[in-house]
Structures are given as C-alpha cells and as structure tokens.
Amino acid sequence: MGTHVLSAEPDRDKHVLTITLAARLSARSELRPLSPARFWTVYEQLGGDLPAAAESEDAELRQLAGRTAAAALHAAELEGQGITLLTPFHADYPQRYLARLGPATPPLLYVAGASALLADPDRHRLAVVGSRDATDAELDAARSAAEAAADRGWDVVSGGAKGVDAVALNAAVSHGGTVIALLTEGVRRAMRKGALRRLVSDGQAVLAAPVHPDAGFTVGNAMARNKLIYALADVTYVAAVVEGEGGTWNGAAEALRRGYGRVGVNPQAQAAGALQSLGARPVATTAELYEAPPEDTGQTPSATPVDSALQTSLFD
Amino acid sequence: MSEAARASLRKLVGPEATFRPGQLEAVEALVRGDRALVVQRTGWGKSAVYFIACDLLRQQDRGPVLVLSPLLVLMRNQIDAATRLGLKALTFNSSLSKDERQAALDAVHEADLLFITPEALQSAWFAPDVLSRIDDPSAVVVDEVHCISEWGHDFRPKYRRIRDFLGQLPSTVGVLGTTATATQRTIDDIVEQLGDGLTAIVGDLVRPSLYLHVLPPREQPWRLAWLERFVRAQTGAGIVYVLTTYDAERVAAWLASQGIDAVPYTGVMEDADRRAIEDRLARNEVEAVVATTALGMGYDKPDLTWVVHYQTPAGPVSYYQQVGRAGRGVPEATGVMLQGPEDADVHDWFITTAYPTQPMASTLLAELDRADGGLTESQLLAQVNIPQGRLQSALVILTDDGVIERAGNRYFRTAKRFVYPRDRVEAVMAARRREYEQLVTYARGERCLMETLQLALDDPTAQPCGRCGPCTGSALPFDPDPAEIDRAARFLWQQVGLLEPRKMWPYQVAGLPVKGRIPATHRALQGRILGRYRDGGYGDEALACRATGQPSDRLLEGVAALLDDWDVEPAWVSWVPSNQHDAFLQRLAKAVAEPLGAPVRPSLRKRDDAERQRSMQNSPRAAANAWRNLAVIPGVEMAGPVLLLDDVVRTRWTLTVASYLLREHGSGPILPLVLCDVTGAG
Numbered sequence: 001m002g003t004h005v006l007s008a009e010p011d012r013d014k015h016v017l018t019i020t021l022a023a024r025l026s027a028r029s030e031l032r033p034l035s036p037a038r039f040w041t042v043y044e045q046l047g048g049d050l051p052a053a054a055e056s057e058d059a060e061l062r063q064l065a066g067r068t069a070a071a072a073l074h075a076a077e078l079e080g081q082g083i084t085l086l087t088p089f090h091a092d093y094p095q096r097y098l099a100r101l102g103p104a105t106p107p108l109l110y111v112a113g114a115s116a117l118l119a120d121p122d123r124h125r126l127a128v129v130g131s132r133d134a135t136d137a138e139l140d141a142a143r144s145a146a147e148a149a150a151d152r153g154w155d156v157v158s159g160g161a162k163g164v165d166a167v168a169l170n171a172a173v174s175h176g177g178t179v180i181a182l183l184t185e186g187v188r189r190a191m192r193k194g195a196l197r198r199l200v201s202d203g204q205a206v207l208a209a210p211v212h213p214d215a216g217f218t219v220g221n222a223m224a225r226n227k228l229i230y231a232l233a234d235v236t237y238v239a240a241v242v243e244g245e246g247g248t249w250n251g252a253a254e255a256l257r258r259g260y261g262r263v264g265v266n267p268q269a270q271a272a273g274a275l276q277s278l279g280a281r282p283v284a285t286t287a288e289l290y291e292a293p294p295e296d297t298g299q300t301p302s303a304t305p306v307d308s309a310l311q312t313s314l315f316d
Numbered sequence: 317m318s319e320a321a322r323a324s325l326r327k328l329v330g331p332e333a334t335f336r337p338g339q340l341e342a343v344e345a346l347v348r349g350d351r352a353l354v355v356q357r358t359g360w361g362k363s364a365v366y367f368i369a370c371d372l373l374r375q376q377d378r379g380p381v382l383v384l385s386p387l388l389v390l391m392r393n394q395i396d397a398a399t400r401l402g403l404k405a406l407t408f409n410s411s412l413s414k415d416e417r418q419a420a421l422d423a424v425h426e427a428d429l430l431f432i433t434p435e436a437l438q439s440a441w442f443a444p445d446v447l448s449r450i451d452d453p454s455a456v457v458v459d460e461v462h463c464i465s466e467w468g469h470d471f472r473p474k475y476r477r478i479r480d481f482l483g484q485l486p487s488t489v490g491v492l493g494t495t496a497t498a499t500q501r502t503i504d505d506i507v508e509q510l511g512d513g514l515t516a517i518v519g520d521l522v523r524p525s526l527y528l529h530v531l532p533p534r535e536q537p538w539r540l541a542w543l544e545r546f547v548r549a550q551t552g553a554g555i556v557y558v559l560t561t562y563d564a565e566r567v568a569a570w571l572a573s574q575g576i577d578a579v580p581y582t583g584v585m586e587d588a589d590r591r592a593i594e595d596r597l598a599r600n601e602v603e604a605v606v607a608t609t610a611l612g613m614g615y616d617k618p619d620l621t622w623v624v625h626y627q628t629p630a631g632p633v634s635y636y637q638q639v640g641r642a643g644r645g646v647p648e649a650t651g652v653m654l655q656g657p658e659d660a661d662v663h664d665w666f667i668t669t670a671y672p673t674q675p676m677a678s679t680l681l682a683e684l685d686r687a688d689g690g691l692t693e694s695q696l697l698a699q700v701n702i703p704q705g706r707l708q709s710a711l712v713i714l715t716d717d718g719v720i721e722r723a724g725n726r727y728f729r730t731a732k733r734f735v736y737p738r739d740r741v742e743a744v745m746a747a748r749r750r751e752y753e754q755l756v757t758y759a760r761g762e763r764c765l766m767e768t769l770q771l772a773l774d775d776p777t778a779q780p781c782g783r784c785g786p787c788t789g790s791a792l793p794f795d796p797d798p799a800e801i802d803r804a805a806r807f808l809w810q811q812v813g814l815l816e817p818r819k820m821w822p823y824q825v826a827g828l829p830v831k832g833r834i835p836a837t838h839r840a841l842q843g844r845i846l847g848r849y850r851d852g853g854y855g856d857e858a859l860a861c862r863a864t865g866q867p868s869d870r871l872l873e874g875v876a877a878l879l880d881d882w883d884v885e886p887a888w889v890s891w892v893p894s895n896q897h898d899a900f901l902q903r904l905a906k907a908v909a910e911p912l913g914a915p916v917r918p919s920l921r922k923r924d925d926a927e928r929q930r931s932m933q934n935s936p937r938a939a940a941n942a943w944r945n946l947a948v949i950p951g952v953e954m955a956g957p958v959l960l961l962d963d964v965v966r967t968r969w970t971l972t973v974a975s976y977l978l979r980e981h982g983s984g985p986i987l988p989l990v991l992c993d994v995t996g997a998g
C-alpha cells in the first residue's frame with residue numbers, strides 16, 4: 001500500500017464523537033482527553049468508526065466515548081456564545097492541517113469569529129512571527145510585512161501575544177485586514193480582557209486555540225500552538241529570531257524541514273543566516289514575500305520522507 | 317420490537333394493559349434513536365411512553381433516560397409513578413438539600429430515569445458530578461416541550477440551550493418532546509427545532525368532564541364576595557388562579573378572613589412551603605389554594621373539582637392548561653373565569669416587559685463591550701438607568717441568548733453577534749396580545765366555551781360541548797348581595813402594609829458620599845403603607861386625592877384608623893417635600909396632625925430643579941438623586957418622634973435619605989407613613 005495523507009470529510013456523528021474524545025470538559029475532570037497523536041491512532045484503529053469507541057476494549061477510551069451528553073452540553077454552551085467547535089469533520093476545519101501536520105493535527109479547535117475563514121480556499125495567509133524580545137527595527141519589519149499583507153487582501157496569521165504578534169495584529173487591522181490569531185490560552189479567557197473580543201465583533205479578527213476556552217497560558221500549550229501558525233500560512237515571515245532558542249526558531253526550523261509553505265526571514269534578525277541555511281529566503285522588502293506564487297495551498301502537500309514514513313506506519 | 321414493547325407494558329402496568337393509538341409508535345421511535353413529538357392532553361399516557369422505552373433500552377444495556385422537566389411538582393409525580401412501575405428514578409434540581417443531593421449521587425449509577433430541570437442541566441456541576449457517574453444517556457425526553465418555542469405560551473429562555481444541546485447529541489440518541497397543549501404554530505416551530513424525520517403524534521383536546529362558565533367584568537369587591545360564596549358551596553378543594561403574588565396573598569387573606577381555609581401559592585415562596593401546600597391540596601386538607609401560574613404545568617390532582625380564575629389569564633393555551641387541572645379523574649368539574657378592569661393593564665405590563673427593550677439591551681451590551689474584564693451587577697446598576705428587576709431579567713435573558721456570559725459574579729460580552737430581534741419581539745408581543753384578545757372574546761360567552769378554546773388551540777375536532785354556560789343557557793347561582801360586596805370592599809380598604817427601612821447604601825455610586833451600612837441611629841423605624849397601586853382601596857383613593865390636591869374625608873379616615881392601630885405617639889408631624897404635590901402633602905400633614913395635637917413643621921426642602929425621582933430607574937441612581945435633591949431646613953425644632961408623611965413609595969431611597977438627614981440634624985425617631993405603594997406600577 002502506498003502512503004496516503006490524512007483526510008476528512010464533514011460528518012456530524014464523527015464531529016460529535018471527536019469533541020467527546022478530545023475535549024477537556026471541565027477544569028475538575030480527572031479524565032484526560034485524547035492527545036492529537038492518540039486520537040489519530042484510535043481513529044485509524046477503529047477504521048474511522050468513532051462511535052465504536054464506546055465498545056472499545058480500552059476502558060479509558062470507553063469512558064471517554066461515554067461522555068457524549070457532557071460533550072453536547074459543553075458544545076451547546078460555547079456555540080450558544082458564538083464560539084465554534086471545529087473538528088476535521090466540520091466543513092470549516094482547515095484541511096491543510098491534516099495534510100501538513102499529519103498525526104499532530106489537533107482534533108479540536110475552539111474558534112471565535114468567522115470560522116469559515118480558516119478553511120476558505122480563496123484566501124491567502126501570511127504568518128508574521130518573531131521572538132518576544134524583538135528590537136524596534138524588528139518590530140518595524142513585522143509591522144511593514146503585516147501592513148503589506150493587509151493591503152494585498154491576505155489574512156495575517158499571528159499568535160496574539162505581546163511583541164511581534166501584537167504589532168502584526170494591529171498593523172493588519174489598521175490597514176483594514178483580517179487577523180487569524182492562534183492563541184496559547186483559551187479563546188473565551190482571552191476575550192474576557194476585551195480588546196481581542198472587540199476585534200472579533202468588528203469582524204477583524206478570528207481567534208482559535210486547541211485548548212479549553214477557559215484555559216490559561218502554559219509553556220506546553222505554547223509549544224503545541226506554534227506549529228498551528230506555520231501550518232496554516234501560505235507564507236511565513238520571521239521578523240525576529242535567535243538561533244537555537246525559543247518557539248520562533250523551533251517553529252521556523254520545523255516549518256522549513258516539513259515544508260509548510262515558504263518561509264521568509266528578516267535579514268536583520270540575529271539568526272537570519274542560520275535560518276537561510278535551512279532554506280528560508282531573506283526578505284529585504286515586503287514585496288519579495290509575494291514574488292513566487294504560493295505553491296502550497298494544502299491541496300498538494302510536499303510531505304518530506306519523515307512525514308511519509310510516519311504516515312505510512314500510522315495510516316496504512 | 318412491538319412484541320417486546322407490549323411485554324414491557326404488561327410487565328409494568330398489568331396483564332390486561334394495551335397501548336393507546338400513538339403510544340407504541342412513540343415508544344418505538346425513541347428506542348430506535350429517532351425523534352418524536354407527542355401532543356396529547358394530560359392523562360393520555362405520555363409518561364408511559366418513556367417509561368416503557370426506558371425499560372426496553374435498559375434491557376438492551378443502554379444508558380439511562382434523561383427527562384428534562386421545568387417544574388419540580390411534575391417531577392415528583394413522575395418519579396412516584398416510575399417507582400411504582402419498578403423503574404429507578406432520581407431527580408437533580410436546585411431544591412435538593414446537600415444530603416438529598418449526595419444520596420442521589422450515591423445512587424445515580426443505578427438510575428434508569430433521571431429527572432432534571434433545564435437549570436440543573438446547564439449548571440456547572442451537572443456534567444462533572446452527575447453525567448460522569450452514569451452511562452451515556454440513551455434517550456432524552458423534553459417534557460413541556462412547548463417552552464422551547466417562542467410562539468408557545470410559556471417560552472423559557474433556558475430551553476434555548478436545550479435545543480442547542482439536542483443538536484449536539486449523536487444521532488443514535490432518541491429524543492421525545494411532549495406537551496399537552498400547543499397551537500399549530502407552536503407545533504410547527506417545535507418540529508423545525510427538533511429536526512427532520514420527527515414523528516408527531518397529535519391528539520384532540522376535548523374534556524368531557526369540564527363545565528365551563530364565564531362572568532362579565534366586575535370590580536374587585538364583587539369578585540371577592542362572589543368567590544367567597546362559590547368556595548363555600550363546593551364540597552372539594554380547588555384552585556383560584558390570580559395574576560400576581562400580591563393578588564394571591566390578598567385574595568387568600570380575604571377568604572381566610574371569612575373563615576375559609578385558603579392559602580396563597582406563589583413563585584416567591586420557598587420550595588418546601590410550596591411542596592407542603594401541594595400535599596395538603598392533594599389530601600383535600602385546604603379548601604382553596606390561591607395561586608399564581610407558579611402552580612402550573614404538570615400539577616396533577618385527579619379529583620380536583622373546580623378552578624376559578626380571579627382575573628383573565630394570559631391566553632387560551634394557559635387557560636386551557638390551568639382550567640384543565642380540574643376534572644381529570646372525576647366525572648364533573650367546574651371552571652369559571654372572572655374578569656376585572658385591572659386585567660388588561662397587568663397583561664400589557666407582562667407582555668411589554670417580557671423581553672428587554674432595544675435601548676435597554678443596547679445600553680447594557682455597550683457598557684459590557686467597553687469594559688475590559690467584565691462588570692458586576694452592582695457596577696452595571698450604577699452605570700445604567702435601568703430598574704434593578706428589569707436589569708436582572710435582562711441579564712438572564714441576554715445570558716441565555718449567549719450574547720453575554722457570566723464568570724464568577726462578573727458579566728462579559730461574548731463573541732456572539734447581537735442584532736436586536738425587533739421583528740421577533742414585535743411578532744411575539746402581537747401574538748400575546750391576540751391571545752389575550754381571544755380570551756376577552758371567550759369571556760363574552762357568545763358561543764360554546766369548550767369549542768372556543770379548542771378552536772383557539774387549532775383542534776380540528778372542536779364542536780359544541782352541550783355542558784357549558786352558553787350551551788345550557790344556565791348561570792351560576794353565586795351572585796353576591798350588597799352587604800357581602802360591602803364587606804369585601806371594607807376588607808380591601810384595610811390592607812395596611814409595613815415599610816421596612818433600608819439598611820445598606822448602594823454599592824459604588826457617583827454622587828453619594830455615604831457607603832456601607834446605614835447606622836441604626838440614622839435609619840427610620842418600621843413604617844406603614846396605607847394602600848397600594850390599583851388595590852381598589854386606599855391606594856387608588858390616595859392617588860385620586862393627590863391629583864386634586866385635596867385629601868378626602870375618606871382618605872383621612874383611613875389614616876386615622878391606621879394611626880389608631882399603629883399605636884405611636886408622634887411629637888410632631890412633617891412630610892417629604894415634593895415639587896409637584898407639596899401643597900397636597902402640607903394639607904395632609906395639617907389634617908393628620910390636628911387630631912393628634914401635634915405641631916406640623918416643614919423640615920426638609922427640595923431643590924427646585926430636582927430631577928423627578930420616578931425617572932430614576934434603579935436603586936443606586938435613586939439614592940444618589942435623593943441625596944442631591946434633599947436638604948434639612950436649618951433651625952427647625954426636631955425633638956421627639958416625628959410622623960414623616962410621603963405620598964408614594966417606590967425605591968424607599970427618598971425616605972432613607974430624608975430619615976438619615978433628619979437624624980443627622982438631631983431629629984427624634986422617624987415614623988414614616990406612606991399613602992400608596994407604587995412598586996411595580998408603570
């Protein structure tokens with residue numbers, strides 16, 4: 001059997017069962033939901049028949065699958081407040097994640113705002129990333145890149161944190177663009193602070209996170225989140241990066257190694273040279289970001305041998 | 317499956333038991349995991365459907381059945397019935413004590429049926445505490461499912477979440493909606509909301525045991541006297557339905573004052589007290605329960621022989637449900653609808669305040685949108701000019717709508733878009749007004765009453781019943797004589813109320829230099845209220861006198877009788893100044909003081925440009941406004957207790973501030989006397 005890439009189609013019962021298996025239903029719950037890798041293993045073992053998890057030999061899996069009523073309450077509450085639960089079996093889920101992330105694809109995303117934007121095949125997305133301690137010049141570079149993206153009608157993908165994230169977000173919004181912010185904390189928690197929610201209600205931002213909507217920031221959440229930024233974008237612009245350190249470096253290196261679209265790097269950044277040696281393009285003017293047409297829209301993934309090997313073992 | 321269902325029926329009910337048309341169909345739908353709607357009158361056997369479906373599902377090792385029901389009273393009856401059939405049934409609701417809830421949690425893993433309120437379903441504890449202990453529910457029953465529809469006569473915002481919940485369940489979970497009464501429009505709406513492929517089982521509504529009557533509109537004394545005669549003539553216990561809590565208390569007090577064993581039953585009472593009254597009514601230990609709609613859906617006393625409406629109910633569906641409490645298990649029962657001149661106003665208030673107005677909703681959402689980090693109810697009250705009661709109800713409705721959320725004690729705007737549903741609000745209001753008009757037409761008694769009700773409920777089998785007042789041309793023989801009416805009138809004129817002083821200043825209000833507890837030394841004593849808005853007694857008289865500027869002899873007699881009864885000896889008399897009615901109050905003070913032999917002394921003045929207190933819609937605003945506007949007149953002799961008169965009371969803040977200022981300036985104890993309580997008046 002040849003390798004194949006994960007794919008999913010809208011399916012109501014699978015969607016409901018995915019929420020049941022992958023959601024942390026309450027802060028007090030002792031039962032741990034399935035991690036992405038475990039979810040896809042289970043999915044493969046069941047041959048896609050997720051409701052069969054309720055009859056599994058595995059007691060913990062059985063217990064997780066027996067939470068459909070609790071999961072329905074969880075989903076009803078959030079959907080009632082304008083937070084969409086996306087699973088790969090929902091029409092708005094960005095299928096690009098399955099193609100690029102394989103078994104690291106998050107089975108569940110919480111989204112505030114126009115969730116259809118995440119999967120819209122007609123839209124292009126520029127991720128603007130950078131380490132937290134960026135210099136003023138690096139922040140300026142991030143700002144120009146985001147403004148240019150907004151001017152071209154591209155959506156800006158950002159992390160919603162301080163520093164480069166915030167600069168890129170504000171720049172895109174002030175140029176009439178739309179921002180997709182992939183957060184390290186829960187979307188409802190983030191919105192309670194006000195500023196991000198106002199952007200959501202004005203239709204200028206979509207917030208998404210794989211963690212419970214009330215979850216706080218953790219380092220683990222942040223690490224898992226970074227790849228979601230790169231993997232959603234057609235092009236990533238690294239405005240500030242330090243070699244060998246932090247989420248920006250690791251994320252950019254991973255994006256380059258696995259081929260999540262093109263990666264451009266600010267030549268002024270400390271580790272610009274090191275990233276270039278991994279395949280990043282130096283981008284002196286924002287126009288250069290768009291010079292080659294984006295070859296990767298998720299339809300024809302450029303899986304590396306590592307991916308293929310992994311997918312072969314898991315999904316054949 | 318039919319054979320298994322019949323076997324289950326025989327096992328649960330008895331060897332001779334057979335299904336009614338529609339019952340088996342509904343059982344099978346539920347067990348298959350399909351969706352069904354049953355619209356059948358009470359007594360048809362709706363609960364048998366889900367008892368038997370539950371039995372079958374449990375035989376297949378499927379999880380328990382979840383029954384969502386809005387009212388505790390219904391649940392208690394259903395749990396008893398299920399237990400008699402050998403099913404293990406439990407309830408979770410807010411009225412359980414800590415021990416009761418723990419006992420239920422300890423037993424929940426064995427339960428076949430779980431009865432829960434929509435509020436409990438949506439509570440933070442339900443999923444982690446209850447659902448985590450049981451197998452996944454195999455079916456969900458939504459009792460009184462008309463509450464899911466805004467076209468239903470009893471729409472409840474909490475049911476909105478139930479609809480969302482049903483939409484998120486796997487397709488293998490069966491769903492059954494049941495209701496006794498729904499118009500075609502409501503049924504259509506429910507079918508749309510519960511989803512495609514729904515089996516609807518709709519029955520007829522005729523009640524052959526009910527003898528319906530109507531009487532023309534009458535003033536309150538006439539109706540009270542009529543009611544007294546009617547209740548005395550009955551052999552069994554019955555229910556008197558009224559529109560407000562105040563009516564319930566007053567009508568019950570009237571009947572009790574005439575030696576009839578009557579008790580009020582209202583939504584503000586403790587659940588345990590309500591349960592006690594239901595039990596007494598079930599055992600015929602009271603003669604009459606005077607109830608608001610809190611004694612509503614699902615209350616089942618098969619031998620109830622009469623229901624009287626003291627005022628016009630909301631519409632044909634409400635009326636049919638309420639009057640339909642009578643005559644379920646007895647061959648003959650009486651349903652009478654009285655009407656009063658106050659009914660239209662009360663309904664107009666209910667109808668127009670059911671949903672927050674557009675300015676109210678926009679103001680609230682704008683405040684919450686601006687706030688980083690949310691706002692508490694107290695902070696909102698201080699920032700918006702909305703009465704507390706309406707603010708609270710708006711917060712509940714907007715939370716159920718999902719446009720705001722509550723975390724801890726703070727409210728936050730959510731990501732959900734809000735467009736004021738003007739068309740929907742107006743359409744629903746118009747529908748409610750039409751329903752009220754339908755009852756006004758009904759009450760003219762120009763054609764068969766049962767048939768009129770059935771037609772209003774879209775029952776195609778409607779035809780003249782041959783039993784009601786219009787069909788038989790007979791009238792009830794309880795018209796009171798003038799002496800009885802006079803006695804009831806005197807009762808109405810003696811409803812003195814108590815006025816408790818406020819003990820706390822409102823929270824965080826601009827323009828109010830005082831905060832926290834009001835020292836006991838600076839509070840008024842407990843005061844008296846002579847009458848109440850639309851009480852058919854001194855309240856109305858006082859407002860009429862105020863309009864002419866002249867206290868009438870009748871009003872002064874009332875005050876004199878009140879003072880006699882109160883047993884206080886004021887050293888001087890004063891009044892709370894008013895820009896519009898000061899002359900009236902001064903005349904009143906003079907007339908009241910004279911027989912007491914006490915001097916009248918103006919002690920407070922009001923700023924001429926004062927904003928009217930009644931335009932202050934809520935407590936913090938009213939307090940700040942009163943503080944801004946009132947000042948003590950210097951040099952007034954204030955020794956000894958003062959009888960402090962005021963025309964109306966709404967928020968009590970004017971009196972609170974006036975008392976504080978007078979005490980601060982050396983006045984003796986304050987004895988407040990208010991002519992008319994206008995709380996809740998428009």
Ligand SMILES: [Zn+2]
Pocket residue numbers: 763764765766767780781782783784785786787
């Ligand atoms: Zn008739």
